Amino acid sequence: MCGIVGLFLKTPELEPQIGRLTAAMLDVMTDRGPDSAGFAVYGRPTAGGLKFTLRGGDFAALPARLTARTGVEVTLELRGDHALLMLPAAAESEVRAALAIVSPETLIVGAGTRMELYKGIGLPTAVSARFGLPGMSGTHAIGHTRMATESAVTTAGAHPFSTGLDQCLVHNGSLSNHNNIRRALVREGQVFETANDTEVAAGYLSWRMGRGEPLDQALQAAIADLDGFYTFVVGTETGFGVLRDAVACKPAVMAETEDYVAFGSEYRALTKLPGIGQARIFEPEPQRVYFWERAA
C-alpha cells in the first residue's frame, strides 16, 4: 500500500498555497504509507537558471569548491538534510562533472528549471516539515507516502523518482518486469541509482521523452511495456499525467475544478481543497492516459 497525492493548478491564485495544500493531503495519506514520504514541487523558473536538489555529503564548502573547479557562480540553500543548488543552465554538464569529483558522495536527487524534489524516512508530516513544504509555492506538486514492499525503507527508496530534467514519478503498486526493462534501458544509456521497480518506470518514461515523445505518448507506450500493478502520477516541467494498469486495483480519485486538477489515492485526501464541494469527482479509468499541460 502507498498513498499518492498531486495538485496541478490552472490559475495562479493558488500558487502560494500549493505547499500547504500538498502537505495537508500528504498528512491524510499517512495511513497508506507511514514509513517514508517525498514530494516534488514545480516553482516558477528563474531566467537561465537551473536547480539541483542534492542529498549527502558536506554542503558547507560545496559552492566554493564547485566554483573553484568550474569558474561558474553557484549558490546553495540548505533544506533539511537536502540542499538546493542554483546554477546557470548553460553550465549543467560542467557542474555535474565537478560535483562528481569534489563531492562524490553527493547525489543529485532531482534537477530542473522548476522542480525541487525532497524525500526522507519518517511520518509524512515530519518529512513535510523537515523540508518546509507548507511554505513552498508553485504551479504543480506531486507527493507520495510509502509502505515499502519491493525494496528497503531508505531515503533512496522513497518516492518521487526523477530520471530526467524536471521529470518525476510516484507509484502505488509493484512492477513485475522491471528487471528486464532496466536491462534494456541501461543498454540505451539510462542510469539507475537504485534497485527499485518504480525508478525503472520513471527511467522508461524519461527514455521515451528523451526521444522526443510528449508525456502522454510515453504513458500510452507504457501500457504495453510495463507489467504489474500501478497507479502512476507523473510530473514534467509543464505537464501532469496519470495512468492506471488494466486491473486497476490500486485506488485513485481525481477532482477537477476551474482552478485545479487534484489526485488522491483516496477521496479523503482531497477534502480540504478549496471548492472541493463543487469539483467534478471521478476515478481515472484503467489503461487510459490522463494528461494536463500548461503553457510554459
Added chain:
Amino acid sequence: MNAVRMRGEAGVREVVDLAVTPLRELHALLHGLGADTNRTAWRLLNPEGRHAVAVGLDAPLDVMVEGHVGYYAAGMNARAHVTIDGNAGPGVAENMMSGMVRVRGDASMAAGATAHGGLLVIEGNAGARCGISMKGADIVVRGSVGHMSGFMAQEGNLVVCGAAGDALGDSLYEARIFVAGTVKSLGADCEEKAMGAAERAILAGLLDRAGITETDPAAFRLFGSARRLYHFHVDNAHAY
C-alpha cells in the same frame, strides 16, 4: 453522546456530526439500538471520505449520510436503509445481508461484493468488479459498471442500465445479469440468455424498487452462466 442532538419532534432525524464524533462512538450507539427501537431516523454529517461509515447495522434504521464516504460504507448491513448522498469508495455494502443501501453518486470498485441479500442501488456509475462474488443480493446501477463486474457471482441479480466494461460475468455461477447498454466483452463462461416472463418480472420489480423509470425493461439483455466451468467434466473421470 454529546454530538447527538435530540430534537424531540416526530419525524426529525437525530444528527451525528462525524467531524466531531468518533466513528466508534457512532457505531457503539447504532449497534446498541434494539430491533424495536424508536430512534430509527439518523443523519450523519461530514463523512469526508471516512472509511467504514455506518457498517454492521442490524436494526430497521433509516440512515442518511450527507457527503462522500470512503471504503466499505454500509458494509454487512442488515435490515437498515442507508442512503449515501454522495460518492462511495471501494466495497460499498460489501457482504450486505438484508435492507437497502442507496448511493446517490458514483461507487468505486467492488460495490456489493459478496452481498447475500438486500438491495443496493447506485444512482451514478459503479467502478470495476461491481457485484463480485455476490451471493443473493440485488444490485441496480443507473449508470455503467467497470470491468470484471459480476465476477464469480453466485446468486442474485445485477441490473445495469448503462454499459458494462470488459469481462462481464467472468466465471459466473447462477446470478442473473441484466444490461441495457453495450457490453464491452463477456468473461469466461458468461453468455447471453433468452429472457422469459419470470426474468422480465424480476427485472421490472427491481427497477421499480430502485425508482428507475427512464429505462424501458424491454431494453435489457440477460446474461448468465454457460455452466461449463463449475461442473465436473466427465472427460476428466479417467484421472481417478
